[in-house]
Amino acid sequence: MTRLHAAVLLLLAAPVPVLAAPPAPSDSEVRVQREARNLLAQLVAVDTVAANESKALAPIAELLRKAGISAQVLESELGRGNLIARVKGNGSKRPLLLLAHIDVIPVTGQPWTVPPFQLTEKDGYLYGRGANDDKGMAAAIVAIAVEARKRPTPLSRDLVVALTAGEETGGFAGVRWLVEHHPDLLEAEVGLNEGSGGGLTLSDDLSRIEAVHIGLGQKTYQSYRVSSHGRGGHSSMPRADLNPIYPLAVALEHIGAFTFPARVLPATRPAIAALGKVEEPPLSDALLRTAETGVVSHEDDAVLSKDAISNAYIRTTCVATMLQGSNQENVLPVSAEAIVQCRLLPGDTIEGVRAALVKAVGDPKVEIAVTKDMGTGKPMSAEGEVPDAIRRVSRRFWGDVPVIEGFGFGADDGRYLTARGALVYGVHPNPTSKDDDRLGHVAHGPDERVSARWYPEGVRWLNALVFELAQ
Ligand SMILES: [Zn+2]
Secondary structure, three states: OOOHHHHHHHHHOOOOOOOOOOOOOOHHHHHHHHHHHHOOOOOOOOOOOOHHHHHHHHHHHHHHHHOEEEEEEEOOOOOEEEEEEEEEEOOOOOOOEEEEEEOOOOOOOOOOOOOOOOOEEEEEEEEOOOOOOOOHHHHHHHHHHHHHOOOOOOOOOEEEEEEEEOOOOOOOHHHHHHHHHHHHHHHEEEHHHHHHOEEEEEEEOOEEEEEEEEEEEEOOEEEEEEEEEOOOOOOOOOOOOHHOOOHHHHHHHHHHHHOOOOOOOOOOHHHHHHHHHHHOOOHHHHHHHHHHHHOHHHHHHHHHHHHHHHHHOOOOOEEEEEEEOOOOOOOEEOOOEEEEHHHEEOOOOOHHHHHHHHHHHHHOOOHHHHHHHOOOOOOOOOOHHHHHHHHHHHHHOOOOOEEEEEEOOOOOOOHHOOOOOOOEEEOOOOOHHHHHHHHOOOOOOOOEEEEEEEHHHHHHHHHHHHHHHHH
């Protein structure tokens, strides 16, 4: 998961809630919390940087089978395992999918102060690569499934546990591969996954849960190769009209000047409103008006488009990120190319964005091609079974804690499932503070960590949410 919405979370200074604490955990809840912590240590101990998922999953499959839960590990390629397990319900409702990826981001070159592939408790935190993203979620859902299996009365729906490979590299070894090769296994009515702007925000003094974010949707990313071709030759005898760099440069200028039309989605409206409450005028006014009306006026667009975060909420964006010409200074290139990275708002298609870029460039000699189809998904509604359950459980746990509908700028595996009609919402059991976001200890950074006190509380919350949805 890429926590690009983190910058937005930083700005969401939530009002102070009436302090409320849930009653002491039951024996069953304590078992879930302990098991999650043990599993987290076990998962962190396997280096799953785009590899070794099968190795990490083998003991978990064994544990699930011992608990009487059917579990299988399917490899998309050697060592790239995906675990699918099912706790059978009585079938009165369609399945609930609990999804987490167990691959992680590399640690090379990062200044870690603890061994990254060993769960270390220090100063009130549990450190380790993946502790937050996304092994904390993986450990929690396995523990929840094991405990669910012990219930005397069956759940109303199957719980499908999916621990997957390769999310950080586009899901091609994991969820994307599963939906292409074993689509029936992930069949579910509703799902809970990381991302999409969802999560639990902890106050900076670590004393309370400050906000619950329901992840409603996400931008997805897609890169395009913009290229132009020439004849090549010696740089001592150039002909400007045959040099592919010049038309490419013009094309990129056009792309730089082009903006996609602004629009407001039901899934982005709450996040735009929340941002408006903490910004200063005139940005705050433009944000609040936009959230209120659901339309971006010409005048407001002029303000919003100058702010990178606001602009990202209201439109698809594309930006040139890489350039390549000749590979030697005295050689005329035979081709010149750039990579243009786009972030698509839900509703925009990969081909539609390509067509818009072609039109903006307006030069038939410049080619624009999709580098690799990264998939798009659909946003969720803020109303319905899952958001309602999140609101109820959060109130039960933390009183009048604000429950905010979030929207993410990263891209996660949920898109492959929402594209097929599943209702996948972003939630997470790791409460993280805005300070941790600022310090970069949340995801992808060095010294990735979760709060030793609050992670179990988040696990308990997620456990309650699962039962609320499956009782
Ligand atoms: Zn992730």
